[in-house]
Amino acid sequence: MNPEQSSSAGTRRDFLRTTAAAAALAAPTIVPASVFGAAAPSNRITLGCIGLGNQGYPVMQRFLENEQCQVLAVCDVNRGSDGYKNEGQLLGREPAREAVEKHYGKSKSGGGYKGCDAYNDFREILARGDIDAVVIAAPDHWHSTMTVQACEAGKDVYCEKPLGLTIADQQAMVRAVREHNRVLQTGSHERSNPNVRKVVELVRSGAIGKVKRVVANVGRHNMIGPGPGWQPMPVPEGFDYDMWLGPAPTAPYHQDRCLYRFRFNYDYAGGQVTNFGAHSLDIAQWGLGMDDSGPVEVESIYAEFLPKGSLFNAATFTHFRCKYPGGVSLECVTGEPSVRCVFEGTEGLVRIDNQGREFVTIPSDLKSDRFGDDVPEVYASNDDHQRNFIDCVKSRTKPAAPVEVGHRSATVCHIGNIALRLGKKLKWDPQAERFVGSEAANNMLSRPVRESWKPSAV
Ligand SMILES: NC(=O)c1ccc[n+]([C@@H]2O[C@H](COP(=O)([O-])OP(=O)(O)OC[C@H]3O[C@@H](n4cnc5c(N)ncnc54)[C@H](O)[C@@H]3O)[C@@H](O)[C@H]2O)c1
Incomplete structure:
Protein backbone atom coordinates (compact mmCIF):
# COMPACT_ATOMS: atom_id res chain seq x y z
CA MET A 1 0.00 0.00 0.00
CA ASN A 2 1.18 3.53 -0.69
CA PRO A 3 2.20 4.84 2.73
CA GLU A 4 0.52 8.14 1.97
CA GLN A 5 -2.83 6.40 1.93
CA SER A 6 -2.36 4.98 5.38
CA SER A 7 -1.51 8.26 7.09
CA SER A 8 -3.38 11.28 8.28
CA ALA A 9 -0.99 13.23 6.02
CA GLY A 10 -2.20 11.38 2.95
CA THR A 11 -5.81 11.72 4.03
CA ARG A 12 -5.50 15.49 4.26
CA ARG A 13 -3.93 15.86 0.84
CA ASP A 14 -6.35 13.45 -0.75
CA PHE A 15 -9.22 15.39 0.78
CA LEU A 16 -7.91 18.69 -0.58
CA ARG A 17 -7.36 17.25 -4.04
CA THR A 18 -10.91 15.89 -4.13
CA THR A 19 -12.39 19.14 -2.84
CA ALA A 20 -10.48 21.25 -5.37
CA ALA A 21 -11.48 18.94 -8.21
CA ALA A 22 -15.14 19.04 -7.15
CA ALA A 23 -15.04 22.84 -6.91
CA ALA A 24 -13.52 23.07 -10.36
CA LEU A 25 -16.26 20.92 -11.83
CA ALA A 26 -18.98 22.94 -10.16
CA ALA A 27 -17.61 26.39 -11.01
CA PRO A 28 -14.79 26.11 -13.52
CA THR A 29 -14.54 29.84 -14.17
CA ILE A 30 -14.02 30.73 -10.49
CA VAL A 31 -11.28 28.26 -9.50
CA PRO A 32 -7.91 29.49 -10.77
CA ALA A 33 -5.86 27.11 -12.87
CA SER A 34 -3.02 27.41 -10.37
CA VAL A 35 -5.06 25.26 -7.96
CA PHE A 36 -3.76 22.32 -9.93
CA GLY A 37 -0.18 23.61 -10.19
CA ALA A 38 2.83 22.34 -8.32
CA ALA A 39 2.34 24.76 -5.41
CA ALA A 40 -1.43 24.24 -5.08
CA PRO A 41 -2.59 23.76 -1.47
CA SER A 42 -3.30 20.08 -2.12
CA ASN A 43 0.34 19.60 -3.12
CA ARG A 44 1.94 21.70 -0.45
CA ILE A 45 3.40 19.73 2.43
CA THR A 46 2.27 21.24 5.72
CA LEU A 47 4.84 21.47 8.51
CA GLY A 48 5.12 21.90 12.24
CA CYS A 49 8.57 23.00 13.46
CA ILE A 50 9.64 21.77 16.91
CA GLY A 51 12.63 23.42 18.60
CA LEU A 52 13.34 26.91 17.29
CA GLY A 53 16.83 27.66 18.56
CA ASN A 54 20.25 28.01 17.02
CA GLN A 55 19.56 25.38 14.33
CA GLY A 56 15.77 25.09 14.26
CA TYR A 57 15.29 28.73 13.29
CA PRO A 58 17.51 28.78 10.17
CA VAL A 59 16.21 25.35 9.11
CA MET A 60 12.65 26.67 9.42
CA GLN A 61 13.65 29.60 7.21
CA ARG A 62 14.83 27.16 4.52
CA PHE A 63 11.39 25.56 4.59
CA LEU A 64 9.72 28.99 4.43
CA GLU A 65 11.61 29.68 1.21
CA ASN A 66 10.24 26.50 -0.38
CA GLU A 67 6.89 27.00 -2.12
CA GLN A 68 6.22 23.28 -2.01
CA CYS A 69 5.59 23.41 1.72
CA GLN A 70 3.98 25.61 4.32
CA VAL A 71 4.81 26.03 8.00
CA LEU A 72 1.49 25.93 9.89
CA ALA A 73 2.78 25.74 13.45
CA VAL A 74 5.85 26.16 15.63
CA CYS A 75 6.63 24.70 19.04
CA ASP A 76 9.25 25.55 21.63
CA VAL A 77 9.33 25.27 25.41
CA ASN A 78 11.01 28.67 25.45
CA ARG A 79 8.55 31.48 24.77
CA GLY A 80 11.41 33.59 23.49
CA SER A 81 14.73 34.84 24.89
CA ASP A 82 18.39 35.42 24.24
CA GLY A 83 21.04 33.14 25.79
CA TYR A 84 21.56 31.00 22.70
CA LYS A 85 24.83 30.42 20.84
CA ASN A 86 25.13 33.88 19.37
CA GLU A 87 25.01 36.76 21.80
CA GLY A 88 21.93 38.96 21.54
CA GLN A 89 20.02 36.59 19.24
CA LEU A 90 16.34 36.26 20.25
CA LEU A 91 15.00 32.78 19.56
CA GLY A 92 12.22 30.45 20.69
CA ARG A 93 8.51 30.08 20.03
CA GLU A 94 7.29 33.69 19.65
CA PRO A 95 10.21 34.98 17.53
CA ALA A 96 9.64 31.97 15.25
CA ARG A 97 5.89 32.55 15.00
CA GLU A 98 6.53 36.20 14.17
CA ALA A 99 9.03 35.24 11.45
CA VAL A 100 6.57 32.79 9.87
CA GLU A 101 3.73 35.31 9.92
CA LYS A 102 5.94 38.06 8.53
CA HIS A 103 7.09 35.77 5.73
CA TYR A 104 3.68 34.53 4.65
CA GLY A 105 1.96 37.82 5.39
CA LYS A 106 4.29 39.38 2.83
CA SER A 107 4.45 36.60 0.30
CA LYS A 108 0.87 35.34 0.23
CA SER A 109 -1.23 37.81 -1.69
CA GLY A 110 -5.05 37.89 -1.38
CA GLY A 111 -5.26 38.35 2.39
CA GLY A 112 -6.35 34.76 3.10
CA TYR A 113 -3.44 33.95 5.40
CA LYS A 114 -4.66 32.76 8.81
CA GLY A 115 -1.43 32.97 10.79
CA CYS A 116 0.90 30.49 12.45
CA ASP A 117 0.05 28.63 15.66
CA ALA A 118 2.60 28.44 18.46
CA TYR A 119 2.71 25.65 21.05
CA ASN A 120 4.66 24.73 24.15
CA ASP A 121 3.86 20.98 23.90
CA PHE A 122 4.83 19.21 20.66
CA ARG A 123 2.03 16.68 21.14
CA GLU A 124 -0.44 19.38 20.17
CA ILE A 125 1.24 19.56 16.77
CA LEU A 126 1.19 15.77 16.43
CA ALA A 127 -2.54 15.75 17.21
CA ARG A 128 -3.32 18.02 14.25
CA GLY A 129 -4.69 16.18 11.26
CA ASP A 130 -3.77 19.05 8.91
CA ILE A 131 -0.01 18.75 9.48
CA ASP A 132 1.90 16.33 7.24
CA ALA A 133 5.40 16.47 8.65
CA VAL A 134 7.43 17.77 11.57
CA VAL A 135 10.88 19.32 11.76
CA ILE A 136 12.65 18.30 14.97
CA ALA A 137 15.51 20.56 16.09
CA ALA A 138 15.15 20.12 19.84
CA PRO A 139 18.21 18.85 21.76
CA ASP A 140 19.42 15.28 21.08
CA HIS A 141 17.78 13.76 24.18
CA TRP A 142 14.39 14.52 22.62
CA HIS A 143 14.96 13.20 19.09
CA SER A 144 13.83 9.63 19.66
CA THR A 145 10.71 10.31 21.75
CA MET A 146 9.51 12.99 19.35
CA THR A 147 10.27 10.98 16.23
CA VAL A 148 8.61 7.80 17.46
CA GLN A 149 5.48 9.69 18.50
CA ALA A 150 5.46 11.64 15.22
CA CYS A 151 5.64 8.41 13.20
CA GLU A 152 2.83 6.91 15.27
CA ALA A 153 0.77 10.03 14.47
CA GLY A 154 1.40 9.53 10.73
CA LYS A 155 3.84 12.42 10.29
CA ASP A 156 6.98 12.40 8.18
CA VAL A 157 10.04 13.69 9.99
CA TYR A 158 13.03 15.93 9.35
CA CYS A 159 15.18 15.24 12.42
CA GLU A 160 18.39 17.02 13.22
CA LYS A 161 21.65 15.14 13.64
CA PRO A 162 22.87 13.23 15.61
CA LEU A 163 19.92 10.93 15.04
CA GLY A 164 19.51 10.00 18.71
CA LEU A 165 21.07 10.23 22.16
CA THR A 166 21.84 6.51 22.30
CA ILE A 167 22.03 3.53 19.97
CA ALA A 168 18.87 2.05 21.53
CA ASP A 169 17.05 5.37 20.92
CA GLN A 170 18.06 5.24 17.29
CA GLN A 171 16.97 1.62 16.86
CA ALA A 172 13.53 2.66 18.12
CA MET A 173 13.48 5.44 15.51
CA VAL A 174 14.39 3.06 12.69
CA ARG A 175 11.64 0.68 13.79
CA ALA A 176 9.04 3.47 14.00
CA VAL A 177 9.88 4.87 10.56
CA ARG A 178 9.64 1.43 8.98
CA GLU A 179 6.55 0.30 10.84
CA HIS A 180 4.59 3.43 9.96
CA ASN A 181 6.02 3.84 6.43
CA ARG A 182 7.30 7.31 7.10
CA VAL A 183 9.92 9.41 5.31
CA LEU A 184 12.68 10.58 7.66
CA GLN A 185 15.53 12.85 6.69
CA THR A 186 18.43 13.13 9.15
CA GLY A 187 19.81 16.68 9.26
CA SER A 188 23.24 15.53 8.01
CA HIS A 189 23.26 18.12 5.26
CA GLU A 190 26.61 17.02 3.80
CA ARG A 191 24.58 14.32 2.08
CA SER A 192 23.13 17.08 -0.12
CA ALA A 380 22.59 12.77 -5.73
CA SER A 381 20.80 15.52 -3.85
CA ASN A 382 21.33 19.04 -5.12
CA ASP A 383 22.57 21.38 -2.49
CA ASP A 384 19.33 21.71 -0.58
CA HIS A 385 18.79 19.10 2.09
CA GLN A 386 15.43 20.52 3.20
CA ARG A 387 14.09 20.58 -0.37
CA ASN A 388 15.22 17.00 -0.84
CA PHE A 389 13.10 16.08 2.19
CA ILE A 390 9.99 17.78 0.83
CA ASP A 391 10.50 16.20 -2.60
CA CYS A 392 10.77 12.76 -0.98
CA VAL A 393 7.72 13.30 1.20
CA LYS A 394 5.81 13.94 -2.01
CA SER A 395 7.29 11.08 -4.02
CA ARG A 396 7.38 8.66 -1.03
CA THR A 397 11.01 7.84 -1.84
CA LYS A 398 14.14 7.63 0.31
CA PRO A 399 15.77 10.98 1.06
CA ALA A 400 19.51 11.68 0.97
CA ALA A 401 20.02 10.84 4.67
CA PRO A 402 17.35 8.30 5.62
N1 LIG B 1 22.79 20.09 11.06
C1 LIG B 1 23.56 20.97 11.69
O1 LIG B 1 24.53 21.48 11.13
C2 LIG B 1 23.25 21.36 13.11
C3 LIG B 1 23.80 22.55 13.64
C4 LIG B 1 23.48 22.88 14.96
C5 LIG B 1 22.66 22.06 15.73
N2 LIG B 1 22.16 20.92 15.17
C6 LIG B 1 21.29 20.03 15.97
O2 LIG B 1 20.08 20.70 16.25
C7 LIG B 1 19.59 20.32 17.54
C8 LIG B 1 19.35 21.59 18.36
O3 LIG B 1 20.58 22.25 18.57
P1 LIG B 1 20.66 23.82 18.75
O4 LIG B 1 22.07 24.22 18.67
O5 LIG B 1 19.69 24.48 17.84
O6 LIG B 1 20.15 23.98 20.26
P2 LIG B 1 19.36 25.20 20.92
O7 LIG B 1 19.38 25.01 22.38
O8 LIG B 1 19.88 26.48 20.36
O9 LIG B 1 17.87 25.01 20.36
C9 LIG B 1 17.04 23.96 20.78
C10 LIG B 1 15.64 24.51 21.01
O10 LIG B 1 14.78 23.42 21.33
C11 LIG B 1 13.93 23.85 22.36
N3 LIG B 1 13.36 22.70 23.05
C12 LIG B 1 13.90 21.93 24.03
N4 LIG B 1 13.04 20.98 24.41
C13 LIG B 1 11.93 21.14 23.68
C14 LIG B 1 10.67 20.48 23.63
N5 LIG B 1 10.36 19.48 24.45
N6 LIG B 1 9.75 20.92 22.75
C15 LIG B 1 9.99 21.98 21.93
N7 LIG B 1 11.18 22.65 21.95
C16 LIG B 1 12.14 22.24 22.80
C17 LIG B 1 14.78 24.75 23.23
O11 LIG B 1 14.01 25.58 24.05
C18 LIG B 1 15.57 25.50 22.16
O12 LIG B 1 14.91 26.68 21.76
C19 LIG B 1 20.65 19.41 18.15
O13 LIG B 1 20.27 18.08 18.00
C20 LIG B 1 21.89 19.71 17.33
O14 LIG B 1 22.78 18.61 17.23
C21 LIG B 1 22.41 20.58 13.88
Missing part, protein backbone atom coordinates in the same frame (compact mmCIF):
# COMPACT_ATOMS: atom_id res chain seq x y z
CA ASN A 193 26.45 18.82 -0.73
CA PRO A 194 27.79 18.20 -4.28
CA ASN A 195 31.43 18.75 -3.13
CA VAL A 196 31.15 16.08 -0.48
CA ARG A 197 29.47 13.78 -2.98
CA LYS A 198 32.37 14.28 -5.39
CA VAL A 199 34.81 13.33 -2.62
CA VAL A 200 32.79 10.20 -1.89
CA GLU A 201 32.68 9.30 -5.60
CA LEU A 202 36.45 9.81 -5.89
CA VAL A 203 37.13 7.58 -2.90
CA ARG A 204 34.63 4.89 -3.87
CA SER A 205 35.76 4.76 -7.49
CA GLY A 206 39.32 3.94 -6.39
CA ALA A 207 40.88 7.25 -7.47
CA ILE A 208 43.09 7.34 -4.34
CA GLY A 209 43.84 3.63 -4.61
CA LYS A 210 43.01 1.39 -1.70
CA VAL A 211 41.83 3.42 1.29
CA LYS A 212 44.19 2.96 4.24
CA ARG A 213 43.12 5.59 6.76
CA VAL A 214 40.43 8.19 7.30
CA VAL A 215 40.79 11.13 9.67
CA ALA A 216 37.56 12.73 10.90
CA ASN A 217 37.91 15.94 12.89
CA VAL A 218 35.70 17.21 15.66
CA GLY A 219 36.03 20.74 17.06
CA ARG A 220 37.08 21.79 20.54
CA HIS A 221 34.48 22.87 23.08
CA ASN A 222 33.61 26.43 22.15
CA MET A 223 32.21 27.12 25.64
CA ILE A 224 33.24 26.07 29.14
CA GLY A 225 30.47 25.88 31.76
CA PRO A 226 30.69 26.38 35.52
CA GLY A 227 33.13 24.26 37.53
CA PRO A 228 32.61 22.16 40.67
CA GLY A 229 30.40 23.80 43.31
CA TRP A 230 28.21 25.55 40.72
CA GLN A 231 24.91 26.81 42.09
CA PRO A 232 21.44 26.25 40.61
CA MET A 233 19.68 29.27 39.14
CA PRO A 234 15.98 30.24 39.12
CA VAL A 235 14.13 29.04 36.01
CA PRO A 236 13.42 32.06 33.78
CA GLU A 237 9.84 33.07 33.21
CA GLY A 238 8.48 31.72 29.95
CA PHE A 239 10.78 28.68 29.96
CA ASP A 240 9.15 25.28 30.63
CA TYR A 241 12.17 23.57 32.17
CA ASP A 242 10.39 20.32 33.00
CA MET A 243 9.37 19.97 29.36
CA TRP A 244 12.91 20.87 28.28
CA LEU A 245 14.24 17.99 30.43
CA GLY A 246 11.57 15.57 29.18
CA PRO A 247 13.01 12.03 29.13
CA ALA A 248 16.31 13.14 30.75
CA PRO A 249 16.93 12.81 34.51
CA THR A 250 15.57 15.49 36.86
CA ALA A 251 18.32 18.05 37.56
CA PRO A 252 18.58 21.55 39.07
CA TYR A 253 18.27 24.36 36.55
CA HIS A 254 21.30 26.27 35.34
CA GLN A 255 21.34 28.33 32.17
CA ASP A 256 24.46 26.50 30.98
CA ARG A 257 22.59 23.21 31.06
CA CYS A 258 20.05 24.25 28.44
CA LEU A 259 20.16 26.52 25.40
CA TYR A 260 22.92 25.51 22.98
CA ARG A 261 25.21 24.39 25.86
CA PHE A 262 23.32 21.11 26.41
CA ARG A 263 25.65 19.51 23.86
CA PHE A 264 28.50 19.47 26.42
CA ASN A 265 26.60 17.32 28.93
CA TYR A 266 26.19 13.57 28.45
CA ASP A 267 22.63 13.63 29.81
CA TYR A 268 21.49 15.46 26.68
CA ALA A 269 24.14 14.90 23.99
CA GLY A 270 27.63 13.49 23.38
CA GLY A 271 29.93 16.51 23.34
CA GLN A 272 31.68 17.45 20.12
CA VAL A 273 31.98 13.75 19.19
CA THR A 274 28.26 13.66 18.38
CA ASN A 275 27.97 17.36 17.52
CA PHE A 276 30.68 17.62 14.83
CA GLY A 277 31.27 13.88 14.59
CA ALA A 278 27.76 13.43 13.22
CA HIS A 279 29.07 15.38 10.21
CA SER A 280 32.66 14.18 9.81
CA LEU A 281 32.02 10.54 10.74
CA ASP A 282 28.99 10.56 8.45
CA ILE A 283 31.26 11.55 5.55
CA ALA A 284 33.71 8.80 6.57
CA GLN A 285 30.96 6.18 6.64
CA TRP A 286 29.64 7.39 3.26
CA GLY A 287 33.08 7.36 1.63
CA LEU A 288 33.82 3.89 2.96
CA GLY A 289 30.49 2.55 1.67
CA MET A 290 29.50 1.55 5.20
CA ASP A 291 25.96 2.93 5.33
CA ASP A 292 24.54 -0.45 6.27
CA SER A 293 27.36 -1.47 8.59
CA GLY A 294 30.22 0.00 10.61
CA PRO A 295 33.52 -0.58 12.35
CA VAL A 296 34.40 -3.83 14.12
CA GLU A 297 36.66 -2.29 16.74
CA VAL A 298 36.86 1.01 18.60
CA GLU A 299 39.74 2.12 20.82
CA SER A 300 40.11 5.06 23.14
CA ILE A 301 43.45 6.76 22.47
CA TYR A 302 43.09 9.92 24.52
CA ALA A 303 40.39 11.92 26.31
CA GLU A 304 40.41 15.03 28.49
CA PHE A 305 37.57 15.94 30.82
CA LEU A 306 36.86 19.00 32.98
CA PRO A 307 37.24 18.54 36.77
CA LYS A 308 34.66 16.18 38.33
CA GLY A 309 31.57 18.11 39.41
CA SER A 310 31.71 20.54 36.46
CA LEU A 311 28.40 21.07 34.72
CA PHE A 312 29.94 20.14 31.37
CA ASN A 313 30.97 16.50 31.72
CA ALA A 314 31.58 15.57 28.06
CA ALA A 315 35.18 15.06 26.95
CA THR A 316 36.79 18.34 25.87
CA PHE A 317 39.59 16.74 23.85
CA THR A 318 39.14 13.40 22.18
CA HIS A 319 40.93 10.83 20.07
CA PHE A 320 39.56 7.40 19.27
CA ARG A 321 40.37 4.91 16.55
CA CYS A 322 38.01 2.56 14.73
CA LYS A 323 38.95 -0.42 12.60
CA TYR A 324 36.77 -1.46 9.67
CA PRO A 325 36.68 -4.91 8.06
CA GLY A 326 39.71 -5.17 5.76
CA GLY A 327 41.87 -3.12 8.15
CA VAL A 328 40.96 0.48 7.20
CA SER A 329 41.43 2.69 10.23
CA LEU A 330 39.38 5.75 11.13
CA GLU A 331 40.87 8.30 13.51
CA CYS A 332 38.38 10.64 15.15
CA VAL A 333 40.30 13.53 16.70
CA THR A 334 39.83 16.96 18.20
CA GLY A 335 41.89 18.43 15.42
CA GLU A 336 42.34 21.16 12.84
CA PRO A 337 38.93 22.91 12.88
CA SER A 338 39.05 23.94 9.22
CA VAL A 339 39.33 20.33 8.02
CA ARG A 340 36.36 17.98 8.27
CA CYS A 341 37.59 14.73 6.82
CA VAL A 342 40.65 13.28 5.07
CA PHE A 343 40.75 10.01 3.11
CA GLU A 344 44.24 8.58 2.62
CA GLY A 345 44.80 5.86 0.03
CA THR A 346 47.70 3.96 -1.51
CA GLU A 347 47.75 6.37 -4.48
CA GLY A 348 46.62 9.69 -3.10
CA LEU A 349 44.65 11.69 -0.63
CA VAL A 350 41.49 13.76 -0.59
CA ARG A 351 40.59 16.33 2.06
CA ILE A 352 37.33 18.25 2.50
CA ASP A 353 37.02 21.45 4.51
CA ASN A 354 34.61 21.83 7.40
CA GLN A 355 32.01 23.81 5.44
CA GLY A 356 32.11 21.41 2.50
CA ARG A 357 32.98 24.38 0.27
CA GLU A 358 36.07 22.90 -1.32
CA PHE A 359 38.19 19.81 -1.41
CA VAL A 360 41.85 19.28 -2.11
CA THR A 361 43.49 16.22 -3.62
CA ILE A 362 47.05 15.00 -3.74
CA PRO A 363 48.04 14.58 -6.52
CA SER A 364 46.01 17.54 -7.73
CA ASP A 365 44.84 15.93 -11.00
CA LEU A 366 42.71 13.48 -9.00
CA LYS A 367 39.96 16.08 -9.08
CA SER A 368 39.46 15.99 -12.81
CA ASP A 369 40.59 12.81 -14.48
CA ARG A 370 41.49 10.12 -12.05
CA PHE A 371 38.12 8.45 -11.58
CA GLY A 372 38.40 4.70 -11.90
CA ASP A 373 36.36 2.88 -14.56
CA ASP A 374 33.81 1.74 -12.10
CA VAL A 375 32.25 4.94 -10.68
CA PRO A 376 29.73 3.83 -8.10
CA GLU A 377 26.26 5.21 -7.97
CA VAL A 378 26.02 7.69 -5.14
CA TYR A 379 22.73 9.34 -4.11
CA VAL A 403 16.92 7.03 9.16
CA GLU A 404 19.20 4.02 8.59
CA VAL A 405 22.06 6.27 7.44
CA GLY A 406 21.57 8.66 10.36
CA HIS A 407 21.57 5.67 12.70
CA ARG A 408 24.74 4.06 11.32
CA SER A 409 26.72 7.31 11.25
CA ALA A 410 25.70 8.39 14.76
CA THR A 411 26.46 4.85 15.98
CA VAL A 412 30.15 5.48 15.21
CA CYS A 413 29.96 8.61 17.40
CA HIS A 414 28.25 6.73 20.22
CA ILE A 415 30.60 3.74 20.29
CA GLY A 416 33.52 6.19 20.18
CA ASN A 417 32.14 8.03 23.20
CA ILE A 418 31.59 4.74 25.05
CA ALA A 419 35.22 3.70 24.41
CA LEU A 420 36.45 7.15 25.54
CA ARG A 421 34.38 7.08 28.73
CA LEU A 422 35.54 3.59 29.61
CA GLY A 423 39.12 4.28 28.42
CA LYS A 424 39.10 0.94 26.59
CA LYS A 425 39.58 -0.91 23.31
CA LEU A 426 36.32 -2.66 22.44
CA LYS A 427 35.15 -5.15 19.83
CA TRP A 428 31.95 -4.09 18.05
CA ASP A 429 29.60 -6.34 16.09
CA PRO A 430 27.91 -4.05 13.54
CA GLN A 431 25.29 -6.64 12.61
CA ALA A 432 24.19 -7.50 16.15
CA GLU A 433 24.86 -3.86 17.17
CA ARG A 434 26.44 -5.04 20.41
CA PHE A 435 29.91 -4.96 21.92
CA VAL A 436 31.61 -8.31 22.12
CA GLY A 437 32.83 -9.28 25.58
CA SER A 438 32.08 -6.05 27.48
CA GLU A 439 28.89 -5.86 29.52
CA ALA A 440 29.98 -2.44 30.84
CA ALA A 441 29.98 -1.12 27.27
CA ASN A 442 26.70 -2.87 26.36
CA ASN A 443 25.07 -1.27 29.39
CA MET A 444 25.82 2.12 27.79
CA LEU A 445 23.85 1.38 24.61
CA SER A 446 20.74 2.80 26.25
CA ARG A 447 19.92 5.21 29.09
CA PRO A 448 17.19 5.25 31.72
CA VAL A 449 14.21 7.36 30.64
CA ARG A 450 12.30 9.50 33.16
CA GLU A 451 9.17 7.67 34.30
CA SER A 452 6.66 10.05 32.71
CA TRP A 453 8.34 9.68 29.28
CA LYS A 454 8.73 5.90 29.19
CA PRO A 455 7.04 4.62 26.02
CA SER A 456 4.48 2.77 28.16
CA ALA A 457 3.61 5.97 30.06
CA VAL A 458 2.90 8.27 27.09
